[in-house]
Structures are given as C-alpha cells and as structure tokens.
Amino acid sequence: MGEKLDHWADQIADEVMKSRGKRHLIATGITPSGPIHLGNIREVVTAYAIHRALQDRGAISKLIYIADTSDPLRKVYPFLPKTYVEYVGMPLYRIPDPEGCCENYAEHYLKPFLEALCTLGIRLTVYRVRELYAKGIYSQVIEEALINRSKIASIIEEKTGRDLPSDWMPFNVECENCGSITKTKVTGIIHHQVEYSCGCGYSGAIRYSRGGGKLLWRVDWPARWKALGVTIEPFGKDHATAGGSYDTGSEISQKVFGYQPPYPIVYEWIYLKGKGAMASSTGVAISIKEMLQIVPPEIVHFLILRTKPEKHIEFDPVRGLLQLIEEYQDVERSYFSGEGKDAHLRRLYELCQTAGIPEKIPPYIPFMHMVIATQIAGADVKHASQVLKRSGYSIDPNRLAKYLKYARNWLDSFAPDDFKFTVREELPSEVAKLSHDQKRLLARLADNLKNQRWEAEGIHNNIHEVTKELRITPSQAFQAIYLCLLGKRSGPRAGWFISSLSRDFVINRFLDASKS
Ligand SMILES: [Zn+2]
Ligand SMILES: [Zn+2]
Structure with missing residues (x-):
C-alpha cells in the first residue's frame, strides 16, 4: 500500500495503533428495545470500517456486538400493545414477543437486525448481556464494584452533580417473584450473594456470579470494558456529554477497575429529512430492514x-435517495476509470463494498430508469430487460430482478406521486380533453418518431422542435403525451419515458389519440 489512505476510518486506525498497539476489541451495543433503525446502524457501520482499516494495517482486531437483553422495558412504546404496561421494568429477555413469533421480546428485535448485518456483509461476534452475566464473565467486576460502591457513588455524584442515597448499590436484582429489575433494592451483601427486597413484597438472595441481575448502566458499561477487554467503542453523542455515561464510565474504569477506557468514537444522529433525529421511541425512523428493501447494502455503507x-447525516428517502444513488455511481465510475486520483474517494468506495471489490464495473443504470422499467414491466424481468435495452442499458437478469425490487419497494413506500404511473393498455378516455392543437402535435410526433433514433435525448429534442413549430406551449405538449399514454397530465421525463416504450406502441397510440 504505497499511497496514503486517508479515509477517517484509516486515521482512527492509525491513531489507536499508535496509542494502544496492535490488538483491538471494538465493541458496539444497541439495545433491542424496538425496531433497530438506520440511525442505530451508524454505530455498527462505523465500527466495521475501523475494524477493516485495522486489519488492513496488520492489526489483530475483533468486532463484537453486545445486545443488552437484560435492559428493562422503560415504557409502553407507540408500537407496543397497551397491555405491555405490565412488563414495564422487566428485563427484555423475560418479556414475550409482541408479535408472538420469537422466543422473547429482545430476540424479536434482534432477529431482523442480525439479518441486516448479514446483508451488509458485517461479520461480528454477538453477545447477549443476560448470557454474559449468567456465565460468570462479570463475577470479578461485580465484586469489585460492590466492594468499591462508595467510591463509585462519589465519582457519579461529583461528575453529575446528583446526590445518591447513602445505601446506594451499583447492582440491580431481577425479582424472582415478579421479574422486575427496577423495583428491587439490594439490602445486603454476604459471600458472593446479594440480598434484596422488591416492591412486590418479595425478598430473597441471589448469587451474582450466576446472572439474576445486572450492574447499573453507568457501572455496567465500564465493567464490560474490563470484563471483555474493549479497546475501541463508538457511541452516540448522548453518552458523550460532560457528566454523561462515558465521562463517569472512564473515571470508574480507571479508578475502580484499573482499566484504560476504550478509545471513544462519538457519532452524531441520522436525521430523517423534515422530521428530525431517528428514534424508534418516537416512530421517526426507517428500520434497517426497510432501508435494505430500497437500496443495495453498498449504498447504506456509502451514506454513513x-x-x-x-457530523450529522440528513437522509431523504423521497427525492434525496435518487441523488444518493447517483453520487455513489459517480464514485464507482471514477474508481474504475482510474480518473479519480482522489485517494479518499477510492478508499471510500473500497470500504463500501460488502463482498469484495468487483472485478469490473457493475452495469450503470440510473435508478430513475429502474423506476420507469418496473412500472412498465412489473416484476417481469425479460420485459424489463427489453424496456431498458430500448434506453441503451443492459444488465444481467439476476441483478435486474434485484434492482426492480428496490425500485418497486421505493415506489410503494417513499416515492412522491409524480413518479408513479401506469401505462394504459387501451386509449384512455381522458384523451377527450385534448385540444385541436394537441391532437395536431401528436399526429406530427407520430410521423417524426418513425425515423427517430430511439434514445431519450433525441426524442426529447424532437418534442421541443415540434412544439415550437406548431406554436403550442411545452406544458400543453407534455400534457398531451401523458394524457394519451397514462391518462393523467404529468409523468416521468418524457424523452426517457418514451424511449423505454416500444416504437410501434407509441406511434399507434399517438395516432389513435390524434384521431379521437
Ligand atoms: Zn418475533
Ligand atoms: Zn418483585
């Protein structure tokens, strides 16, 4: 690697290798308390890029994802049945799946997320917090936290300005009677056991090396760093404030656990254009599953x-998506043409690939053409292939089938109405609205198109020439075209659109309409 690779992931990799050597454990953690969305996925995509940059430098790097399956349900989110109020305060792994298909609540939201990681080409090791505790991975750190509880309390008090009660404990027990983890209180510590009482009236004792409870978040996080040996961790900006959990966690890690806190990578939110920061609790979000239904995985990596x-990312799944795909295709073309001397863009392209760098450039087709093709041909790959061929594009059937699906899903979920159309098989009754001038135009176009080279720009220019000649306004001209093909006054860019239909079909339709 002679040239300097200066993607930010490379810079971070250089920095951590300088300060902490060649062995790294990168931890990510998203609580499966609801549908995992595009904003959440930023954490894993960011971590994965750094992981690859480290490996490219010969470092030994491991990437993990920790699912906090023991986190309590905090409230009845808008996407949950009202009856879930009875589970508030219970750890997620104990709560039934709201849709009844998986082992429990946590697994229900983990499943599509883990599938998405697979699609994104991100390989990592998955840990579930409940299992880590049950296997005793945390025993040592729990003991240290319990012994040093007053030291921890004063760190939290000093950093956050909060007052903690004198009997404060860093550990929460899951009540053996009612299952709540938020209503219990540790009342004593004897020999690797904690005694507790619960708001439900129950009291008992558990062995903390066997699960049955967990450290409070602010202590759990630094405890995890030490227990697993985390050296790098990306996290959202909400954890990064002064007095926030990274701030207190770092202090606890150093002063209580004697462990150097991981290299922090603070990331900003992804905003949904016009709606605000993505969060599943407010419903302002695109789940990662939805996202991967409208774009290939490379585009998700590229966006992030x-x-x-x-820096924050603003994502617009409506019109902005077309531009995003176009920008990616630009980077792809300059990568393969060798024109892009820009090492940063070349590296960006490499990092976006989910299954190695393609040997040759994938076929270039503007997404807009897919949107038109799928509306003309439906899911019929052969027909769609003909439609695209008319516009000068060719693509293998497997890839085409995939792309048609992306375009169809986008049309169904996000496309503005002016992108949607159906080509009428019969002359639409709406042609009754055509004026005398408009009919003249269609007759003339029908004639011209007989000898027209069948490509978008030529057809487009031809329409404009005839329009000028006949002295009618362009808007009248285009309305006539759309009315006789689609039965409505607007449609996709006329040149592109017409070039994707068959010549005979268009000519006959224009003639029929001109005589109607
Ligand atoms: Zn399920
Ligand atoms: Zn209880």
Whole structure:
C-alpha cells in the first residue's frame, strides 16, 4: 500500500495503533428495545470500517456486538400493545414477543437486525448481556464494584452533580417473584450473594456470579470494558456529554477497575429529512430492514461512511435517495476509470463494498430508469430487460430482478406521486380533453418518431422542435403525451419515458389519440 489512505476510518486506525498497539476489541451495543433503525446502524457501520482499516494495517482486531437483553422495558412504546404496561421494568429477555413469533421480546428485535448485518456483509461476534452475566464473565467486576460502591457513588455524584442515597448499590436484582429489575433494592451483601427486597413484597438472595441481575448502566458499561477487554467503542453523542455515561464510565474504569477506557468514537444522529433525529421511541425512523428493501447494502455503507462520525447525516428517502444513488455511481465510475486520483474517494468506495471489490464495473443504470422499467414491466424481468435495452442499458437478469425490487419497494413506500404511473393498455378516455392543437402535435410526433433514433435525448429534442413549430406551449405538449399514454397530465421525463416504450406502441397510440 504505497499511497496514503486517508479515509477517517484509516486515521482512527492509525491513531489507536499508535496509542494502544496492535490488538483491538471494538465493541458496539444497541439495545433491542424496538425496531433497530438506520440511525442505530451508524454505530455498527462505523465500527466495521475501523475494524477493516485495522486489519488492513496488520492489526489483530475483533468486532463484537453486545445486545443488552437484560435492559428493562422503560415504557409502553407507540408500537407496543397497551397491555405491555405490565412488563414495564422487566428485563427484555423475560418479556414475550409482541408479535408472538420469537422466543422473547429482545430476540424479536434482534432477529431482523442480525439479518441486516448479514446483508451488509458485517461479520461480528454477538453477545447477549443476560448470557454474559449468567456465565460468570462479570463475577470479578461485580465484586469489585460492590466492594468499591462508595467510591463509585462519589465519582457519579461529583461528575453529575446528583446526590445518591447513602445505601446506594451499583447492582440491580431481577425479582424472582415478579421479574422486575427496577423495583428491587439490594439490602445486603454476604459471600458472593446479594440480598434484596422488591416492591412486590418479595425478598430473597441471589448469587451474582450466576446472572439474576445486572450492574447499573453507568457501572455496567465500564465493567464490560474490563470484563471483555474493549479497546475501541463508538457511541452516540448522548453518552458523550460532560457528566454523561462515558465521562463517569472512564473515571470508574480507571479508578475502580484499573482499566484504560476504550478509545471513544462519538457519532452524531441520522436525521430523517423534515422530521428530525431517528428514534424508534418516537416512530421517526426507517428500520434497517426497510432501508435494505430500497437500496443495495453498498449504498447504506456509502451514506454513513462518506460523512465523518461527528457530523450529522440528513437522509431523504423521497427525492434525496435518487441523488444518493447517483453520487455513489459517480464514485464507482471514477474508481474504475482510474480518473479519480482522489485517494479518499477510492478508499471510500473500497470500504463500501460488502463482498469484495468487483472485478469490473457493475452495469450503470440510473435508478430513475429502474423506476420507469418496473412500472412498465412489473416484476417481469425479460420485459424489463427489453424496456431498458430500448434506453441503451443492459444488465444481467439476476441483478435486474434485484434492482426492480428496490425500485418497486421505493415506489410503494417513499416515492412522491409524480413518479408513479401506469401505462394504459387501451386509449384512455381522458384523451377527450385534448385540444385541436394537441391532437395536431401528436399526429406530427407520430410521423417524426418513425425515423427517430430511439434514445431519450433525441426524442426529447424532437418534442421541443415540434412544439415550437406548431406554436403550442411545452406544458400543453407534455400534457398531451401523458394524457394519451397514462391518462393523467404529468409523468416521468418524457424523452426517457418514451424511449423505454416500444416504437410501434407509441406511434399507434399517438395516432389513435390524434384521431379521437
Ligand atoms: Zn418475533
Ligand atoms: Zn418483585
């Protein structure tokens, strides 16, 4: 690797290797308390890019994802049945799946997320917090936290300005009677056991090396760093404030656990254009599953990796998506043409690939053409292939089938109405609205198109020439075209659109309409 690779992931990799050597454990953690969305996925995509940059430098790097399955349900989110009020305060792994298909609540939201990681080409090791505790991985750190509880309490008090009660404990027990983890209180510690009482009236004792409870979040996080040996961790900006959980966690890690806190990578939110920061609790979000139904995985990496973690990303799934795909295709073309001397863009392209770098450039087709093709041909790959061929594009059937699906899903979920159309098989009754001038135009176009080279720009220019000649306004001209093909006054860019239909079909339709 002669040339300097200066993607931000490379810079971070250089920095951590300088300060902490060649062995790294990168931890990510998203609580499966609801549908995991595009904003959450930023954490894993960011971590994965750094993981690859480290490996490219010969470092030994491991990437893990920790699912906090023991986190309590905090409230009845808008996507849950009202009856879930009875589970508030219970750890997620104990709560039934709201849709009844998986082992429990946590697994229900983990499943599509883990599938998405697979699609994104992100390989990592998955840990579930409940299992880590049950296997005794945390025993040592729990003991240290319990012994040093007053030291921890004063760190939290000093950093956050909060007052903690004198009997404060860093550990929460899951009540053996009612299952709540938020209503219990540790009342004593004897020999690797904690005694507790619960708001439900129950009291008992558990062995903390066997699960049955967990450290409070602010202590759990630094305890995890030490227990697992985390050296790098990306996290959202909400954890990064002064007095926030990274701040207190770092202090606890150093002063209580004697462990150097991981190299922090603070990332900003992804905003949904016009709606605000993505969060599943407010419903302002695109789940990662939905996202992967409208774009290939490379585009998800591209959306996230082209922006530095500390800058927010605004995502517009409506019109902005077309531009995003176009920008990715530009980077792809310059990568393969060798024109892009820009090492940063080349590296960005490499980091976006989910299954190795393609040997040759994938076929270039503007997404808009897919949107038109799928509306003309439906899911019929052969027909769609003909439609695209008319516009000068060719693509293998497997890839085409996939792309048609993306375009169809986008049309169904996000496309503005002016992108949607159906080509009428018969002359639409709406042609009754055509004026005398408009009919003249259609007759003339029908004639011209007989000898027209069948490509978008030529057809487009031809329409404009005839329009000028006949002295009618362009808007009248285009309305006539759309009315006789689609039965409505607007449609996709006329040149592109017409070139994707068959010549005979268009000519006959224009003639029929001109005589109607
Ligand atoms: Zn399920
Ligand atoms: Zn209880």
